[in-house]
Amino acid sequence: MNYGSKTTFMGFDTDKRRLPLFKRIVLYAYDKDNGEIFGRTPSSWAQVGIFYTGLYLSLIAMFGVVLWVFFQTLDPRTPTRQLEHSLIGTNPGLGFRPMSNETHSTLIHINSKSVEDYSVWMDRLVQFLDVYKKPGLTPGRGQNIATCNYNQPPGKGKVCDVDVKAFDTCTEEQRFNFHRQGPCIFLKLNKIYGWNPIFYDDPNDLPHDMPKDLKERIKQITNPEELRTVWVSCEGETVSDKELIGPMSYWPIPGFPGYFFPFENSEGYLSPLVAIHFERPAKSIVINVLCKAWAKNIIHKKNGINRGSVHFELMMD
Numbered sequence: 001m002n003y004g005s006k007t008t009f010m011g012f013d014t015d016k017r018r019l020p021l022f023k024r025i026v027l028y029a030y031d032k033d034n035g036e037i038f039g040r041t042p043s044s045w046a047q048v049g050i051f052y053t054g055l056y057l058s059l060i061a062m063f064g065v066v067l068w069v070f071f072q073t074l075d076p077r078t079p080t081r082q083l084e085h086s087l088i089g090t091n092p093g094l095g096f097r098p099m100s101n102e103t104h105s106t107l108i109h110i111n112s113k114s115v116e117d118y119s120v121w122m123d124r125l126v127q128f129l130d131v132y133k134k135p136g137l138t139p140g141r142g143q144n145i146a147t148c149n150y151n152q153p154p155g156k157g158k159v160c161d162v163d164v165k166a167f168d169t170c171t172e173e174q175r176f177n178f179h180r181q182g183p184c185i186f187l188k189l190n191k192i193y194g195w196n197p198i199f200y201d202d203p204n205d206l207p208h209d210m211p212k213d214l215k216e217r218i219k220q221i222t223n224p225e226e227l228r229t230v231w232v233s234c235e236g237e238t239v240s241d242k243e244l245i246g247p248m249s250y251w252p253i254p255g256f257p258g259y260f261f262p263f264e265n266s267e268g269y270l271s272p273l274v275a276i277h278f279e280r281p282a283k284s285i286v287i288n289v290l291c292k293a294w295a296k297n298i299i300h301k302k303n304g305i306n307r308g309s310v311h312f313e314l315m316m317d
Contacts, residue, residue, distance in 0.1 A: 077265040088192055091299050094232075094291055094310035097186045098124035106312040107286070108185065110178050113317065118178040125186065126172055132162050132270060144268050150225035153259040159269045160260055166252040170275035177277065181316050187232060187274045189256050189293055191263045198296035199258060201227035210294060211235055214254060228258035230295045232274050237288035237311065244282035245289065245314075251275040256293075278314065287314045 019027065035041055040048070074080065083090045098121050100107055111117040148160035170176055170184030177184050200206055203219040211233045221227055232255050236242035256272040263269065281287055291310050292300055298308035 083192070083194055090192065090195060090297065091307050092190045092192050092195060092293065093308060094293050095188050095190060096291070096310050096312050097128045097188070107315065108183070108312060109315045109317075110183055111317040112179055112181045115179075118175070121178060121183075122172070122176060125176055125184075128186070129164055129172070132164050132273070144266070148257070148259050150223065150228065150257065150259065157266070159266050160257075160272075162270055162272055163252075167273075167275040168251045168277075170251050170277055181283065182277060182279045182281070183314070183316065184251075185276045185278065185289075185312075185314070187234075187276060187291055187310070188271045189230060191271060193265060194262050196262045197230045197258065197298070199228045200231060200294055200296060203227070207294070214294075217254060229253070229255040230258070230261075230293055230298075231255040232291065232293055234276050234289055234291040237290045241288045244285060244287045246278060246280040246282065248279060249277045251277065281314060281316055283316050285315065289314055 030037055037045065098108065100109075108121070110121055144158050145161045146154045146158040147163075148154050154160050164171065167184070170186075200210075200218070201224070203215075203221070206215050206218065210231075214231060214233045218227065218231070232250065234245075234248060236245040251274070254274065256274065260272045263271075276291070289312055290306075293308050300306065300308045
């Protein structure tokens, strides 16, 4: 080896730079003259490996400690940010079932003359209601289930049962009335941790835009405790829809009982449901339906956006 030659930044002296490219690549991969592999001796590679192994192990350990400290500040059942301090806010919305499998579609199109067609919608509702019928499907739901009513709210550590038999004609045994062209649609109020409804519990102080039939229902209530309800109403969205939608009935009542609130993420808790029976909707035409939840702290429209409500289209053949 020529010790007087000048070494380049790639580790080759000037003599080696005159070699063909292929030989230079081979020589860079392994230089037998000085025992270098890719420009470093085995001992040098060992030092680099030990350094980076220690560095990354230290980083992983630091990240693990920070993550552990972070999780110590969280409660698995209680969110850190609640109500107006959370992204969800304080205005719960409504959800409906069954839903179409098509993304962003809110159309419920049921062909009552085709068992194959309406069975698809039935299966979606059956699957949705399974958690209400089979306690084992909900973690923690079992011994803590209580039978509640307005005069008997749930005790500490208990959650109220939702009796699917109370839906009357809107049951799996009745095929949810899909085959009779009078479908049942289920509504649920979206859960917001710690939210307490402010009830319309004064029959003489009801909002002017609340449907007349719901007002009359509220005014007929004699038990003051039953007024502690988040009321629900559905109607056609336009004038023509109101004429096409036909009569409706609500099961078990037109609202969500107050003893289900507030939601505190208790084990086994399930949201209350309301089944809407559309008894005689117009056939072979799309009907726009708007359902609203009624409480003093539920806002239905803000900045031109519908809130505290749900829209879907219903079409029966």
